[in-house]
Amino acid sequence: MSIPTELQYTKSHEWVRQEADGSLSVGITHHAQELLGDMVFVENPVLGRMLAAGEECAVVESVKAASDIYAPVAGEVVAVNEAVEASPERINQDPYGAWMFRIRPSGELSGLLDATAYATHLETEAR
Amino acid sequence: MLIFERSSPGRIARAQVPADTAAPDDLPADQLRADPPLLPECSELDVVRHYTGLSRKNFSIDTQFYPLGSCTMKYNPRACNSLAMLPQFLARHPLADADTGQGFLTSLYELQEMLKEVTGMAAVSLAPMAGAQGEFAGVAMIRAYHEARGDAARDEIIIPDAAHGTNPATAIMCGYQVKEIPTDRQGNVDLEALRAAVGPRTAGLMLTNPSTLGVFEKAIVEIQRIVHAAGGLSYYDGANLNAILARVRPGDMGFDVIHMNLHKTFSTPHGGGGPGAGPVGVSERLKPYLPIPYVLSERGFHRWAEEADCPESIGRMSAFGGNMGVLLRAFVYARMLGGEGMRRVAEYASLNAGYLAAELMKAGFELSFPGRRASHEFIVTLKGLKDETGVTAMDFAKRLLDYGFHAPTTYFPLLVPECLLIEPTETESKETLDAFVAAMVAVKREAEDRPEWVKSAPHALPVRRLDDVKAARELDVVWRP
Numbered sequence: 001m002s003i004p005t006e007l008q009y010t011k012s013h014e015w016v017r018q019e020a021d022g023s024l025s026v027g028i029t030h031h032a033q034e035l036l037g038d039m040v041f042v043e044n045p046v047l048g049r050m051l052a053a054g055e056e057c058a059v060v061e062s063v064k065a066a067s068d069i070y071a072p073v074a075g076e077v078v079a080v081n082e083a084v085e086a087s088p089e090r091i092n093q094d095p096y097g098a099w100m101f102r103i104r105p106s107g108e109l110s111g112l113l114d115a116t117a118y119a120t121h122l123e124t125e126a127r
Numbered sequence: 128m129l130i131f132e133r134s135s136p137g138r139i140a141r142a143q144v145p146a147d148t149a150a151p152d153d154l155p156a157d158q159l160r161a162d163p164p165l166l167p168e169c170s171e172l173d174v175v176r177h178y179t180g181l182s183r184k185n186f187s188i189d190t191q192f193y194p195l196g197s198c199t200m201k202y203n204p205r206a207c208n209s210l211a212m213l214p215q216f217l218a219r220h221p222l223a224d225a226d227t228g229q230g231f232l233t234s235l236y237e238l239q240e241m242l243k244e245v246t247g248m249a250a251v252s253l254a255p256m257a258g259a260q261g262e263f264a265g266v267a268m269i270r271a272y273h274e275a276r277g278d279a280a281r282d283e284i285i286i287p288d289a290a291h292g293t294n295p296a297t298a299i300m301c302g303y304q305v306k307e308i309p310t311d312r313q314g315n316v317d318l319e320a321l322r323a324a325v326g327p328r329t330a331g332l333m334l335t336n337p338s339t340l341g342v343f344e345k346a347i348v349e350i351q352r353i354v355h356a357a358g359g360l361s362y363y364d365g366a367n368l369n370a371i372l373a374r375v376r377p378g379d380m381g382f383d384v385i386h387m388n389l390h391k392t393f394s395t396p397h398g399g400g401g402p403g404a405g406p407v408g409v410s411e412r413l414k415p416y417l418p419i420p421y422v423l424s425e426r427g428f429h430r431w432a433e434e435a436d437c438p439e440s441i442g443r444m445s446a447f448g449g450n451m452g453v454l455l456r457a458f459v460y461a462r463m464l465g466g467e468g469m470r471r472v473a474e475y476a477s478l479n480a481g482y483l484a485a486e487l488m489k490a491g492f493e494l495s496f497p498g499r500r501a502s503h504e505f506i507v508t509l510k511g512l513k514d515e516t517g518v519t520a521m522d523f524a525k526r527l528l529d530y531g532f533h534a535p536t537t538y539f540p541l542l543v544p545e546c547l548l549i550e551p552t553e554t555e556s557k558e559t560l561d562a563f564v565a566a567m568v569a570v571k572r573e574a575e576d577r578p579e580w581v582k583s584a585p586h587a588l589p590v591r592r593l594d595d596v597k598a599a600r601e602l603d604v605v606w607r608p
Contacts, residue, residue: 037595038596041599061599
C-alpha cells in the first residue's frame with residue numbers, strides 16, 4: 001500500500017497535489033483503486049465549474065461499482081485529464097500519476113489529511 | 128458458439144414453419160424493410176443440440192449447490208410452476224370480468240391474507256412488480272401519509288450504512304434526502320447515532336432486518352420506537368424475511384410498512400431480469416394509501432379495488448394488477464407450506480446457516496461477527512488470507528466453481544473487506560453442506576500452498592476469467608457475419 005508523503009488526502013480517498021502554478025491536482029488513492037478494482041469509465045467535471053468543498057463532482061466506475069468523487073477543496077476546475085478519461089486503467093496502473101482534474105482553490109486549504117493521518121484513517125476504517 | 132455460427136444458407140426446420148403467414152399488405156410501403164432480417168438458418172436438430180449444449184454449461188440450482196441463497200433465488204418447487212400454469216390461469220385475459228375469474232381472484236386474495244398473517248401487517252397489496260417497485264410504493268405511502276397530515280417539513284429518510292443500495296435510491300426517487308447512520312461493532316444499528324439523527328425532519332427509517340450483515344437487530348423494538356417518537360414512520364425492508372418467516376412479525380415489532388421480495392422468500396422464479404413481484408404490507412394508518420389494484424372480498428365475492436374504492440391510494444404501479452404468473456407461484460408455495468411449514472422454512476434456513484458458520488469457523492475461517500448467531504446467512508472475511516497469500520475473495524470464489532459449487536455473494540456487504548456472504552437456505556441437506564465445507568477447506572489449503580493456481584482459476588469450466596473491463600467498456604452483443 002503506497003501513501004506518498006508529499007501528497008495530501010481526504011477521508012473519501014482522494015489525493016491532492018500542489019502544482020507549481022498554484023492549482024491542485026486531484027486523483028484517487030492506491031487504496032481506493034484497489035478496493036474498486038479495474039476501472040472502466042471516468043467522468044470529470046466540466047472546465048470552469050465552480051465547486052464547493054465536499055461537492056460530488058466526478059464519477060469513477062469500475063467493474064464492481066460506480067463511485068462519486070468529492071471536491072477536496074472549494075474552487076474552479078481549471079483542467080481535466082482527458083488521457084485518463086480515454087484510458088481509465090491508468091488509475092489502476094499508476095494511481096498517483098493519473099490525476100483526474102485540477103482545481104484553482106478559492107480559499108485557504110483546510111481539512112486535508114497528511115500521509116500519516118490518512119494511514120491512520122485507513123486503519124480505523126478497516127476496524 | 129452462437130446459434131448464428133451454426134447457420135447454413137437455406138437450411139430450415141419445416142415442422143416449425145407457420146402454415147399460413149399474414150401478408151403485411153396494409154403497411155405503408157416506406158415502412159417495409161427491403162432486406163430480410165439477419166436470422167440463423169438451422170435445422171431442428173441443430174437448434175436442439177445448440178440449446179441443450181448451452182444448458183449443460185449452465186451453473187444453476189438445478190445442478191449445483193448455490194450458496195447465494197434467497198438473496199438471489201431459492202429453489203422453486205416444481206409444483207408451484209405446474210399449478211400456476213393451469214390453462215384456466217394462463218388463458219385468462221387480464222381485463223376479464225370478476226364474474227368469470229373468481230378462482231383466480233380468490234387465489235390472489237388468499238395470498239394477500241397469508242402475507243398479512245405471516246408479516247403481521249394490517250393490509251397487503253400485491254401490485255408492485257418487483258422489490259424495487261415495492262420499496263418505491265412503501266416510501267411513496269410514507270410521503271402520502273405525512274402530506275395528508277400537512278406535515279410537509281419532513282424531508283429526510285434515515286438509512287443504516289449496512290443497507291442495500293436500493294434503500295437510498297428509493298428515498299431519493301421519492302424526493303427525500305438520505306441521512307446515513309453507522310453500524311456498531313456487533314453489527315447492530317448504532318442507537319446513539321439514531322437518536323441523534325431523528326428529529327422534526329425525519330419522514331422515516333428504512334431498515335433491513337436481519338441486516339445485510341446476517342444478524343438480527345437486537346434493539347429492533349427500541350429502534351422503531353425512537354423513530355415513531357420523533358414522528359417518523361418505520362419501513363421494514365423484507366429482503367431477509369427468509370430467516371424470520373412466521374417466527375417474528377414486523378407488524379408485531381410496530382413497523383408501518385414492509386415490502387416482500389417473493390423470489391427471495393416465497394420461491395418464485397428470478398434472475399435474468401424478472402419478472403418479479405414485490406408486494407407491500409402496511410399498518411392500519413397507511414392502509415388508505417395502498418397501491419391499487421388489490422383484491423377485495425365482499426361476502427365471498429372477489430373483485431379488484433380501484434380508484435373509487437380507495438381515493439387516497441398512491442395509485443397504480445402497472446397497467447394491470449402486478450405480475451400475475453409470479454404471484455400465483457407464490458400462492459401455491461404458501462398454500463403448500465401453510466403456517467407450520469413457513470415456520471419450518473425459517474428454522475431450517477437459520478439452522479443450515481448456523482451449522483455452516485460453525486463448521487467453517489472450526490475449519491479456520493474468520494467470521495465477521497463470530498459472537499453473533501447467524502440469521503439465514505453469515506459473512507466470512509478472507510482479508511487475512513489475502514494479506515498472507517494474495518488470494519482475493521474473487522479468486523477464492525472462482526476456484527469454488529472448479530469444485531462444483533456456485534460461488535457465494537462476493538464483496539457484499541461493502542462494510543466487510545474481502546467477504547463471502549454465504550446463505551445455504553432451508554432446502555439443502557447436511558451432506559451438501561458438509562461437501563461445501565470440504566471444498567472451502569480444500570481451496571483455502573490451495574491458496575496457502577499454491578496461490579497462483581487459485582488466482583488463475585477456474586480451470587475446469589468452459590470459460591475461464593472473463594474480461595470484465597472489456598465487457599463493461601465495449602458492450603456489443605450484436606452478432607455480425
